Amino acid sequence: MRTINVGVIGTGGIASNQHMPALQKQPDIKIMAVCDTNEESAKRAAERFSVPHIFTDYKKLLEMDEIEAVHICTPNFMHAQPAIDALNAGKHVIVEKPLARSAVEGAPMVDAARKNKKKFMVAQNVRFGSDIQALKRYIDAGDLGDIYFGRVWALRRRGVPSWGVFTDKEKQGGGPLIDIGVHVLDLTLYLMGHPKPISASGQAFTKLGNTPGHVGAYGPWNWQNYTVEDYAAGFVRLDNGASLIIESSFAANIAEDVMRSSLLGTKGGAETHPVRIFGEEKEMVYDLTPKYLPNVSSYEVEIRGFYDAILNDTEPPVTGEQALNVMKILDAIYKSSEEGKEVLID
Ligand SMILES: NC(=O)c1ccc[n+]([C@@H]2O[C@H](COP(=O)([O-])OP(=O)(O)OC[C@H]3O[C@@H](n4cnc5c(N)ncnc54)[C@H](O)[C@@H]3O)[C@@H](O)[C@H]2O)c1
Structure with a gap:
């Protein structure tokens, strides 16, 4: 060795x-x-x-x-x-x-x-959880059929980082979309088989992060120097005819935090965190929950x-090309927000 x-x-x-x-x-x-x-x-x-x-x-x-x-x-x-x-x-x-x-x-x-x-x-790392790998085996066997839509959620109600440079646009490139949205977006594209993005439309808001008087789940943050978005949403078209939506927040007035990828296929659907698979067979719709998966990091x-x-x-x-496609989507959502129109991705 x-x-x-x-x-x-x-x-x-x-x-x-x-x-x-x-x-x-x-x-x-x-x-x-x-x-x-x-x-x-x-x-x-x-x-x-x-x-x-x-x-x-x-x-x-x-x-x-x-x-x-x-x-x-x-x-x-x-x-x-x-x-x-x-x-x-x-x-x-x-x-x-x-x-x-x-x-x-x-x-x-x-x-x-x-x-x-x-x-x-x-x-x-999120791709490598044993629950995700179990779902991927199911998808690769064709059990969801054609996956035509993905939903990406990386939402925190009051989870603005109070340490590091996570709220500094110059140092980070963006806020929740690039910091936590990137995890679930990569995961969703992985589960969908890496279709290439062709266009995106989106909007990014800074409504709570840069104003005083908010509760911080991770303690108070420096709202005066908060330069990233606190909520962003996007719609992305993919080259295989599928599409996806993404929502990501550090702070938003929602019920609870959600980190989840959700897939719609012609034969079945699925959600992550926790993994559940939604199928239909023998005149019955059913939910499938994996059990006894290996406890790995x-x-x-x-x-x-x-x-x-x-x-x-x-x-x-994880290849460089895959990571570049993820970045192109994030860039296009930010650009679309600035320009107020759908942005083509090459
Ligand atoms: N995969 C995950 O779950 C996950 C979780 C947290 C952070 N991250 C990523 O990891 C990266 C770091 O995040 P973190 O939470 O560890 O931040 P951190 O602030 O805790 O640590 C970053 C370290 O880099 C050091 N540093 C800065 N510039 C340097 C330079 N030029 N040379 C050497 N060291 C330098 C800082 O002094 C600091 O100790 C980010 O890109 C973040 O997106 C990933």
Whole structure:
């Protein structure tokens, strides 16, 4: 068994809570170096995960020849450049979702992977839950028939992040649509078999996030510097004749939080979170609920999938092209909102 040495850039929440614990469980992977511009954060991570090398400049980490793969766990504005630099330095790259702040910013990442013949994956963990995989097997067997419509909900009633840069449009590229909508949009396209988007129409609102006096489920946020949308909705046409709707919010006057993909097929339908399948057979409509699914971490399965692609020289389970299509949809919804009309996607 050969060991793959890896580096982690950004040692904040997602790196310390998911990536590094998952990496530590892999017998053939060693975390060789961590990097964070916040040296204290890098030191804490190095101590907790027994990492020998600590950097505050990611370019120094990329100079380590023994590092084969890099995890990019920085905020959205710091995805593209470190990814491109890592790929050009000959490393395989897994980058946190979303790909980047826009498709224009993300496309050179996908090009750099192709040019350098390195594995490149966006960490869309939600796909890898055992319930989702069970539903995917059902879909792949044709049991939903033709899926002609998808519904994407990533809705929080009062879930404005009160930490990090999640409410800063310049650093994030957008609000709930790009931060949490991206999870369920990727999931829905995956379940629908990755049809390509051809147009989108949508509207983004900033009504609650930038005004005082609201309850915050994650504590008070800085409403004076809130520059992203707090609710967005979109309608997307796909090249196989199907379409989907998406709704995403950090704050909206709704009954409850919903994270769900919902599919309408000619033979059956399905919902996620929790997974339920709606069928019709023998003059009866029925609901099917999976039981006794393996209790696995979607993050661990995702990360193992990336390393298996490196070891077996296969395509990673989330491809750059798939991530670009997701970004193009998000971009088109924001653009449509600004222009007040449907936007074509090339
Ligand atoms: N898949 C998921 O479920 C999930 C959950 C949370 C966050 N994320 C994604 O992970 C990314 C990071 O989010 P987070 O919640 O961990 O944020 P965070 O703020 O907790 O951590 C980000 C870290 O990056 C560091 N950093 C910033 N610029 C840097 C640079 N140039 N070089 C090195 N380090 C730098 C910061 O100091 C910070 O420690 C975001 O893109 C977010 O969308 C994904």
